[in-house]
Amino acid sequence: MHLRHVSVADFRSYESADLALGPGVTTLVGLNGQGKTNLVEAVGYLSSLGSHRVSTDAPLVRAGAERAIIRAAVIRQDRETMVEIEIHPGRTNRARLARAAVSRPRDLLGTLRTVLFAPEDLALVKGDPGERRRFLDDLLVARQPRWSGVRADLDRILKQRSALLKSAAPQLRRSGRRSAPRVDDGALSADREAALVTLDVWNSQLAMVGSQLLYARLRLLRDLTPHLTQAYAEVSGGQGQASVSYRSTVHAELAQAIAAGEVPEVADLHAAMVQTMAEVRDQEIERAVNLVGPHRDDLLLTLGDLPAKGYASHGESWSFALGLKLAAYHLLRHDLGEDPVLILDDVFAELDAGRRERLAALVGDCEQVIITAAVPEDVPTALVGRTYAVSLGCVQESP
Amino acid sequence: MYEGAVQDLIDELGRLPGVGPKGAQRIAFHLLQSDPSDVERLVATLTAVKERVRFCELCFNVAEAERCRICQDPRRDPSAICVVEEPKDVVAIERTREFRGRYHVLGGAISPIDGVGPDDLHVRELVARLSDSAVEEVIIATDPNLEGEATASYLSRLLKDVGVRVSRLASGLPVGGDLEYADEVTLGRAFEGRRLLNA
Numbered sequence: 001m002h003l004r005h006v007s008v009a010d011f012r013s014y015e016s017a018d019l020a021l022g023p024g025v026t027t028l029v030g031l032n033g034q035g036k037t038n039l040v041e042a043v044g045y046l047s048s049l050g051s052h053r054v055s056t057d058a059p060l061v062r063a064g065a066e067r068a069i070i071r072a073a074v075i076r077q078d079r080e081t082m083v084e085i086e087i088h089p090g091r092t093n094r095a096r097l098a099r100a101a102v103s104r105p106r107d108l109l110g111t112l113r114t115v116l117f118a119p120e121d122l123a124l125v126k127g128d129p130g131e132r133r134r135f136l137d138d139l140l141v142a143r144q145p146r147w148s149g150v151r152a153d154l155d156r157i158l159k160q161r162s163a164l165l166k167s168a169a170p171q172l173r174r175s176g177r178r179s180a181p182r183v184d185d186g187a188l189s190a191d192r193e194a195a196l197v198t199l200d201v202w203n204s205q206l207a208m209v210g211s212q213l214l215y216a217r218l219r220l221l222r223d224l225t226p227h228l229t230q231a232y233a234e235v236s237g238g239q240g241q242a243s244v245s246y247r248s249t250v251h252a253e254l255a256q257a258i259a260a261g262e263v264p265e266v267a268d269l270h271a272a273m274v275q276t277m278a279e280v281r282d283q284e285i286e287r288a289v290n291l292v293g294p295h296r297d298d299l300l301l302t303l304g305d306l307p308a309k310g311y312a313s314h315g316e317s318w319s320f321a322l323g324l325k326l327a328a329y330h331l332l333r334h335d336l337g338e339d340p341v342l343i344l345d346d347v348f349a350e351l352d353a354g355r356r357e358r359l360a361a362l363v364g365d366c367e368q369v370i371i372t373a374a375v376p377e378d379v380p381t382a383l384v385g386r387t388y389a390v391s392l393g394c395v396q397e398s399p
Numbered sequence: 400m401y402e403g404a405v406q407d408l409i410d411e412l413g414r415l416p417g418v419g420p421k422g423a424q425r426i427a428f429h430l431l432q433s434d435p436s437d438v439e440r441l442v443a444t445l446t447a448v449k450e451r452v453r454f455c456e457l458c459f460n461v462a463e464a465e466r467c468r469i470c471q472d473p474r475r476d477p478s479a480i481c482v483v484e485e486p487k488d489v490v491a492i493e494r495t496r497e498f499r500g501r502y503h504v505l506g507g508a509i510s511p512i513d514g515v516g517p518d519d520l521h522v523r524e525l526v527a528r529l530s531d532s533a534v535e536e537v538i539i540a541t542d543p544n545l546e547g548e549a550t551a552s553y554l555s556r557l558l559k560d561v562g563v564r565v566s567r568l569a570s571g572l573p574v575g576g577d578l579e580y581a582d583e584v585t586l587g588r589a590f591e592g593r594r595l596l597n598a
Contacts, residue, residue: 146584
């Protein structure tokens with residue numbers, strides 16, 4: 001698929017901007033702070049309904065405006081579809097597909113698919129586990145939109161369960177320790193029993209939804225890993241092997257199998273989660289925190305024999321993050337039988353000449369690539385394509 | 400801001416669920432312009448509702464006597480109890496005319512975020528009803544959302560050893576709808592709960 005046209009209104013620094021695009025490479029060139037990234041952020045928003053830079057919508061709307069609009073013409077298999085979203089911070093966003101209003105913005109997901117690599121993605125290697133979980137989950141949703149519902153359910157269950165752990169802490173903790181029996185012990189332990197039954201209910205909800213998400217992540221990782229190894233080898237020119245393994249919070253035995261790359265059955269994951277929650281129950285009660293579940297898991301990224309985090313150089317970390325995104329691209333391309341739109345935001349400045357050229361060769365066959373760069377010389381000549389100059393929120397095609 | 404009483408009325412109306420500031424203003428001016436007798440009737444109804452209406456001592460549905468009309472009705476089947484979250488769910492199920500048993504209104508669903516635990520619901524009263532009557536089946540009809548499911552699963556555990564059949568309303572595709580418009584979760588559930596046609 002590719003974008004034929006993108007326009008924004010009151011988005012970030014833009015009052016309005018129009019961008020004609022086509023298959024092949026489009027490069028946006030401009031000095032720092034002129035609004036190159038804002039444009040690719042808008043394209044990313046249409047495909048994921050979120051920004052890769054901020055978690056709330058308010059900063060996306062131009063100062064003084066009430067709402068921002070992003071519109072794009074997507075061409076898939078020679079058919080054009082208009083996708084449009086109106087961003088109203090603090091209210092419900094409105095979306096239109098082929099000029100008809102859709103009831104939920106979520107219905108847009110899947111029409112435009114992008115893979116966006118941006119400087120923020122360095123956090124995939126150097127940042128907190130949350131970044132790596134989000135990468136996996138976003139990719140899951142890009143493959144199968146139904147996972148966004150499962151993610152939302154899991155978040156809600158975790159909130160309910162931690163609220164329960166906090167509010168029922170007095171009952172749950174009581175008589176947990178073996179103290180001398182007292183007269184009112186009967187009433188106290190009945191209270192505790194009741195609180196434990198309620199906790200059990202949320203345990204089974206968490207295990208049911210959590211094991212599904214865990215299973216989906218593991219299968220995704222199994223499919224992603226070969227693409228990652230290949231993409232990293234190609235970018236780095238064969239220096240070092242990138243691999244990734246999943247760190248699960250389920251109990252040790254199964255976690256080991258998972259780390260070794262096995263994908264257990266959902267039922268086994270479910271049972272393991274239930275068992276692990278029983279094992280760490282006292283700790284969970286003590287700390288009033290959900291300790292078991294996909295929300296505590298992590299990915300271990302390794303380069304050769306060493307963990308990437310803390311050992312890899314800046315350029316290597318950058319290439320690893322890029323490798324993950326390229327792997328996602330290849331996976332989606334393989335799944336969908338068509339190319340997502342590849343967006344490379346400010347990627348070349350951080351790579352050495354060899355890696356730049358190899359990356360250029362690597363993305364040369366993609367249906368559509370959108371590149372931003374502060375210095376035009378950073379972009380390998382093979383990749384320049386159609387060029388736009390971006391300055392102070394104005395976009396003009398360069399000859 | 401309006402003067403005195405008008406603003407007070409707008410503020411009071413604005414506290415009602417589903418009424419925003421604009422709506423409150425509209426209702427307030429409608430009341431100001433309407434016939435005094437109409438307003439008196441409304442006042443009388445409001446007073447009556449607080450004075451007369453209470454909750455059924457058996458099922459906690461809204462009632463005007465100690466027991467609600469359904470619990471008083473001897474034609475209702477005493478062997479089935481349908482457990483719902485709110486009185487308005489009773490009305491919804493009554494509209495189907497499919498169910499001839501009695502109800503039990505929990506008064507909400509388990510939701511630790513809102514500070515609602517099983518003790519805040521009429522669960523104990525439900526268990527008490529099961530021990531001394533001819534109840535054979537409990538149908539759990541809580542909402543098909545996370546909190547409703549959690550409540551259903553709590554009840555099913557609690558009633559496991561009571562010796563009555565416990566069932567849960569099916570969830571799936573809406574009747575008269577198009578398959579293509581169903582969301583993924585609903586469709587997924589419908590797959591899970593599919594029925595054999597040749598059995």
